[in-house]
Amino acid sequence: MLNLTKRLESGLQLANRTDVVKMKGVVSRVCVTLTAGRSQVFTEEEEDKLSVSLGLSSDEMHQLVTTTLHILHQAAQGTVRPGVLEEHLVVAGLTQDRAEVFGQLWAMHARSILTTLRNQSLAQYQLEDMQWSLQLETATRTRARQARPLALLQLSLSTPGGSTEKENVAVQMDRQQLFQLYQQLEQVQGQLDSLR
Structure with missing residues (x-):
């Protein structure tokens, strides 16, 4: 031991x-x-x-x-x-x-x-809240009139142990990045389900 x-x-x-x-x-x-x-x-x-x-x-x-x-x-x-x-x-x-x-x-x-x-959590932060919005990028300096959807995720994180201090993290993703995140979350969910 x-x-x-x-x-x-x-x-x-x-x-x-x-x-x-x-x-x-x-x-x-x-x-x-x-x-x-x-x-x-x-x-x-x-x-x-x-x-x-x-x-x-x-x-x-x-x-x-x-x-x-x-x-x-x-x-x-x-x-x-x-x-x-x-x-x-x-x-x-x-x-x-x-x-x-x-x-x-x-x-x-x-x-x-x-x-x-x-x-007790092993992670330094825990997800408290999540907000999202869809934004449409319509033009850039190099490309005029291009519609490119972007997802904006705002994560509100807190430290375990009852601390009231929160940290906000903003993540911007295009369609492909959002799909990759979704697939990874599906894998995590599948592994969690297999533990039951």
């Missing part, structure tokens, strides 16, 4: 140095953050206070949080049972009591974390 890299090993060593009760608080906070679908676990101020409380540098604190996130993401990706997660962590070098903390909190939060991660 866990691909043991040097960075993960050093993160596990940091977890072993951290008091078990405080480590439970860190893992719990990461679980709550993943359940809420947020990417930032602690504010900068909270991370500074916590690093002082744990006796870690800010870089070490960041690595501890990143390691915890990585472990929980890997557990979610493999849909691992709590006991199996504990075993893997002990084999990777985490002490038994800290591995039990991960196992207990994973048992409590796994279902909601998995649901949240499944619902």
Whole structure:
């Protein structure tokens, strides 16, 4: 389940140095953050206070949080049972009591974390709205009296995660380009239908 890299090993060593009760608080906070679908676990101020409380540098604190996130993401990706997660962590070098903390909190939060991660979009933007219009180009400098229909699509895109900021994109296509887009969308629809 866990691909043991040097960075993960050093993160596990940091977890072993951290008091078990405080480590439970860190893992719990990461679980709550993943359940809420947020990417930032602690504010900068909270991370500074916590690093002082744990006796870690800010870089070490960041690595501890990143390691915890990585472990929980890997557990979610493999849909691992709590006991199996504990075993893997002990084999990777985490002490038994800290591995039990991960196992207990994973048992409590796994279902909601998995649901949240499944619902998250992999794309940077999501289509909110689409408007279209048909325009007719009747003449150009080089060609007089030529009627050339053009489709203008206006896409309103938003970032996932509840941000109210939207980006508008305008796309102009002639008949051939619009037909190619239609064919590609038909292929996508066919593949989506085959998954059902």
